[in-house]
Amino acid sequence: MGKRIVIIGAGPCGLGAAHRLEELGHQNYIIYEQNSYVGGLSASFRDSKCYTWDFAVHVLHSHYEYMDRLLKHLLPDGYYKHIRKSWVRLYGCWVPYPFQYNFWHLPQHIREECLGGLEKLGDSPKKSASNFKEWIYDQFGEGIANHFMIPYNRKNWSTDPSQMGANWLGDRVPSVDLQRVKRNMAAGVDDIDWGPNALFMFPKNGGTGRIFNAIAKEIPPDKIRLKSQIVVLNLQSKELTLSDGSVEHFDVLISSTPLNLLCRMCNEQRLSQMTDQLRFSHTYVSCLGLERSIPKEMSDKTWIYCPADDACFYRITPFSLFSSSHTPSPEMCSFMCETSRPGEDVMLNADSFDRDTLSGISHLFPCLGLDEAESSNKNKEQIHHYSMCAEYGYPVPTINRDAIVHEVLNDLLAHGVYSRGRFGAWKYEAGNMDHSFMQGVEAADHIIYGTEEITWRYPGKVNNGLLKVLGK
Numbered sequence: 001m002g003k004r005i006v007i008i009g010a011g012p013c014g015l016g017a018a019h020r021l022e023e024l025g026h027q028n029y030i031i032y033e034q035n036s037y038v039g040g041l042s043a044s045f046r047d048s049k050c051y052t053w054d055f056a057v058h059v060l061h062s063h064y065e066y067m068d069r070l071l072k073h074l075l076p077d078g079y080y081k082h083i084r085k086s087w088v089r090l091y092g093c094w095v096p097y098p099f100q101y102n103f104w105h106l107p108q109h110i111r112e113e114c115l116g117g118l119e120k121l122g123d124s125p126k127k128s129a130s131n132f133k134e135w136i137y138d139q140f141g142e143g144i145a146n147h148f149m150i151p152y153n154r155k156n157w158s159t160d161p162s163q164m165g166a167n168w169l170g171d172r173v174p175s176v177d178l179q180r181v182k183r184n185m186a187a188g189v190d191d192i193d194w195g196p197n198a199l200f201m202f203p204k205n206g207g208t209g210r211i212f213n214a215i216a217k218e219i220p221p222d223k224i225r226l227k228s229q230i231v232v233l234n235l236q237s238k239e240l241t242l243s244d245g246s247v248e249h250f251d252v253l254i255s256s257t258p259l260n261l262l263c264r265m266c267n268e269q270r271l272s273q274m275t276d277q278l279r280f281s282h283t284y285v286s287c288l289g290l291e292r293s294i295p296k297e298m299s300d301k302t303w304i305y306c307p308a309d310d311a312c313f314y315r316i317t318p319f320s321l322f323s324s325s326h327t328p329s330p331e332m333c334s335f336m337c338e339t340s341r342p343g344e345d346v347m348l349n350a351d352s353f354d355r356d357t358l359s360g361i362s363h364l365f366p367c368l369g370l371d372e373a374e375s376s377n378k379n380k381e382q383i384h385h386y387s388m389c390a391e392y393g394y395p396v397p398t399i400n401r402d403a404i405v406h407e408v409l410n411d412l413l414a415h416g417v418y419s420r421g422r423f424g425a426w427k428y429e430a431g432n433m434d435h436s437f438m439q440g441v442e443a444a445d446h447i448i449y450g451t452e453e454i455t456w457r458y459p460g461k462v463n464n465g466l467l468k469v470l471g472k
């Protein structure tokens, strides 16, 4: 039978572990999932009006040959290939992303502040920043920092960038070439050629969650127990207690529950004290379905960053553009808006953001004709709302995060516990769907073969494409 492996969570990480164990012929495992569905944060939902929603936009950008191969055979009706066209909505203007190469779209005095800040930086070598805020000012200068980078990041993370580290960025934030900025300004051209996700795949039907449903379908049904929540972990006796009081023994545990909750579950004061210092944000997703086609102004945009205080959300995604199957009819359009709140705040009802979201949309996107004051009852009836929230949305890379996470994860490993995935390893830079799935795969490989886990330990290597080259 081999070791008894218990997996907490049927999100991408838990499913990755199970998929790999099946592939390796290791049958002695089980997944416990508290929800009634698989996919975790990467699940999709079809609501009563036949709209399909992701939990905010989920773009798959695989860094792994292993995952590329799997994705190809999973969905019979396949994927669309979309070109990323992200934009920033600021001061009533549209600025293509990356902001730093395209701020020439903004009013002249702001343009001058942004360019002046960059010029002031000069060619002097960048010093190593001690936090994210310093890094932003060092890389982009005052204008870009004050108008975009600082407000956007504060809104997105619900954390002041001065509390965040500067070592997690890798390929995620493009740095600036001053000559290129000047050339763009002089010629008035949009410069959008940057970084990962330029072209991305999206399931033709059923949203992102369809991928994880398909992976789950390849796992024997008796190996996934839905509506089963783990509430206690005893590290000494290697036992887990479920909310219904039943007990499950394990030799090895792979957990994708948030690391701080896992430490509380095992009642180890030292571990809890450490992980209680980890920061996270709540994410609220307000979705809007409209019985009209998408206005031309928004029809060429995959998602739009909204850094300013004039809307509660930090990003809006016209989700109907990803697939016409996301709306009840192709003549309709749909949008998802993400709002972030600090993890220490009390959780609110998801729909409490709908009104603020609507007024933010009316203000930022008059082309949608949603101005609340003017909308008649008839118009209101044509607006369909759907709301979702996640207590754990973003794991914040604070300055002390790595020291805490590495010590706790190594301690747990000594007890046969692999805490992995977006919140299990608490590494945002290794916390996308592909990373989380592969953290599960790599944990399974480590358990069976003793091979090194790369993703959570060395996210930089993964994000720089090294694993693709190695053909993992």
Ligand SMILES: Cc1cc2nc3c(=O)[nH]c(=O)nc-3n(C[C@H](O)[C@H](O)[C@H](O)COP(=O)(O)OP(=O)(O)OC[C@H]3O[C@@H](n4cnc5c(N)ncnc54)[C@H](O)[C@@H]3O)c2cc1C
Binding pocket: 008, 009, 010, 011, 012, 013, 014, 032, 033, 034, 035, 038, 039, 040, 041, 042, 055, 056, 057, 058, 059, 060, 061, 228, 229, 230, 231, 256, 257, 258, 283, 338, 390, 392, 393, 394, 420, 421, 422, 423, 424, 431, 432, 433, 434, 436, 437
């Ligand atoms: C707003 C937002 C946008 C995102 N956009 C993208 C994107 O564009 N591209 C991308 O690649 N990724 C994106 N992600 C990240 C993606 O959602 C995660 O990478 C992925 O879902 C993490 O997988 P996981 O298995 O580690 O965790 P989760 O998805 O959180 O799954 C964990 C599972 O464990 C279960 N669980 C937890 N505790 C217990 C317990 N005690 N007992 C039983 N079950 C338990 C949960 O119910 C859940 O199903 C986004 C995330 C958010 C929040």
